[in-house]
Amino acid sequence: MGIIIAVISGKGGVGKTTVTANLGLGIAMNGKKVAVVDFDIGQRNLDMVLGLENRVVYDIVQVMDGEATLKQALIKSKANDSLSFLAASQTKDKSVLDSLRVKNLLMELKEEFDYVILDAPAGIESGYEHTIEFADAALIVVNPEVSSIRDSDRAIGILDSKSQKVKEGEEVAKFLVINRIVAEMVQSGEMLRSDDILEILSIELLGKIPEDKGVVDASNQGKPIILNEKSKAGQAYKRIAGRITGHNIKMEDVESNTTSFFTKMKGIFK
């Protein structure tokens, strides 16, 4: 029996799909069987980021409607054999989701895979509630920026009230992923520090991802940045994927400009 992880955010555009793609691949690289599922119905982005858009035949709605089996609809990643992908539907809208059908689909996926990762619609959109309802854990993706952080608190609130686990008296695990950190701006006091974000939202930190121009380049090619060993963001994703699969990996300081000797010196005298 696998675990279901929903990747969520308050507002859109914070990098949820990129996080889903990279962590899915990263966990697969750790030898686990992973399915990434695009729940952002009507938008369909995850297939592009994974470079699998040409191979989509059946989508999630067709599986839920019984027009295709899960086996027919799942697509194996070119980058890693352990990673499979289920596409969102482009023609339908988010109203096609309902509890029972989502539950049945997720239970079937859970049987087959170690990790089922759901790319959720933004917290303010319809369809968000159904994505989180049966999740065992949620990764909340934020940018170090006021609107993203404020909206994420609302999304966490909905998670706490709609989660099946919470309704059954259990707790749904919640972890924060801070995406697009610019070290220079944090150092000059123009960007919120991760400590401050954690204090405001009061949830556990899973990882920090630095801003990296390579992410766009990677999406252009449909090759998630985690495949690029030299990339800072790719390394950050690797660490997070390692933590998810149970490895104890130390939190890297991506907020100081580690290349600068003077910053290091300042750190000593702090």
Next chain:
Amino acid sequence: MFSWLKKKKSATIAKDRLTIAIMSDRNNETYPFLDELKREIIQVVKKYIGVKAIEIKKETEGELESLSIDVQLESAS
């Protein structure tokens, strides 16, 4: 040029503003299921008596949270 005039770094301002905004969001926030609840209560009460409107408020007093449900009935005439 006037950067030395800035007393507070913008990240500090952001933290202060967010702390206040989120605190008030959390206090004021009604439950996400409130509309659904309202609809269902109306259905139940309507079985017995005419309902004009219904108002549900979340009230917080210290540790205690409560819902006050106000049902306005249709006038008899």
